[in-house]
Amino acid sequence: MHLALTVLEIVAPVFLLAAVGFAWVKLGYEYRVEFVTRFAMTLSVPCLIFTALMGTQVDATALATLSLASLVAYGLVTAAMWLLVLAGRLDRRTFLAPLIFGNTGNLGLPLALFAFGDVGLGYAVVVFAVMAILSFTFGIWLVSDGGSLLKVIKEPLVGATLFGALFLWQGWQTPTFLTNALELIGQMAIPMMLITLGVAVARLKPNALGLATLLAALKYAICAACAAVVGLWFGLEPVALAVLIVQIATPVAVTSYLLAEKYGADSDSVAGLVVVSTLMSVVTLPLILAFVI
Template sequence: MPQLITIFLNVLAPVFLLVLTGYLAGPRLQLEARTLSRLAYFILTPAFVFNVLSQTRIELGLAGRMISFITLVYLGSVMVAFVVARLLRRSQAMTSAYVMIAVFGNVGNFGLPIIQFATGPEALGIATIYFLANLVLAFIVCVAAANVSRGFNLAMVGQVFRTPALIAIVPALLVNAANIQLPPVVVRPLDLLSGALIPIMLLILGVQLAGAGKLRFSPDLFISSAIRLISGPVFAFSLIGWFALPDLEATVGILQSSMPAAILVSIIALENDLLPQFVTTTVLFSNLVSVFSLAVVLVLL
């Protein structure tokens, strides 16, 4: 119990305090979640990705094993979500919602700060690789799930690779591989923008929570949230030995596998008119209750 309290106070509480700040300040200051989200999406995230990946030294084979690990874990969660929804005889739309919630972890808003507090800033580069791997997989699966009843739209999947964070990968890797020393006039703005990403994303989550109104509970909310919060760490702990990852990479991978559903899931559901109220409520609920599941995972680690 003392270890659990220490983990909560030192790792989880700082994250949730920033979320609470956004929740309280959002309505009072009339902050718009969409404007803040676009700032993070188009400016802060690509700056962060470029800044971290251009300086992170990770052997190519190790990066491949990391990406394979987290991809397999999240695909396992997708299979659980699909099978459970089918066994419960849910509609096609609800089955798609289950799948979307299962595949898209909040590896940015929650994953990056929690990993930084739990393991130190040196783990941010590792966490970013997992973040980008899940981003690609999740967008493809979510777009496919959201459009399964209307036919698969390849053009929409192409939009995944026009995501600003993914576009930043190529120049970052080139700078890294060539060991290019960028001048201070480039490095310092990138440092400032990168430092702003994590607090801004947590404030955005709080603003979104405040704007969501009352949570509407249902059996599907509890079941789909449980799949995201439980299947991820179960698969991660079960599969981690297959990939021969060093201790830090393994710890970060398990944590990123254990994150609640990402806010972007609700945006995709809204854009595709796929049970947006249910998906948004479930995403927010899973983020709130993840304080308990993440505390358990951190204790096990």
């Protein structure tokens, strides 16, 4: 009973904030997803990544190990999902990227924070940064068959990650007034992303829910298994291992739908994956947390 209450305390704020966004749209109020998403991904999330890396108390060697483990885990997930898409004769441009990359920002970061505190958030930011770089490079290439390296280099997420890693490695700190300002901007990221998730889910019109349900279930099982195997292989300490599993096994991100819409893939099928996997996470994420806590 105590474990169940602990898990509920962790996941409840996440879904309550998403429910705020969902209800906001259903009540007919305006919410400009494009503006909020651009603001978050251009300013707030990079500030969160930079300050979290700069201020983390986790050993730099442990973070480097987790970064490498994250890369290997995503490589293993990519191979497994590629085989799944081939076996199911599914459209690669539509299904592969959503099945590989999860919602490590909207759900993974707050879950890690609520479950494991600032140390967990520091670990989660590392996995999120690895995912973001892969998603905006390899992920765009999968959807569009031609990602731009120059565009990737210009992404604020990439710059924030590199500078944060540099400051962590050198032990540098920005002046207190600047740190406070950056932290304040970064604190907006998590609530904004969660509310936007609810808004996006409320507006999506998914098709083929049967296939989406099957693929979402397989995504959770495959991603959690791959992350666990890689984490144990790298000998990650318990909190880092738990964060890696939770982050890799998050549901399909709303950005996958936006990319499918932008590059002409089957966005309705991706919308189905987003909705079903997000609803399924109400059960799967508490189970995963109960297992790893």
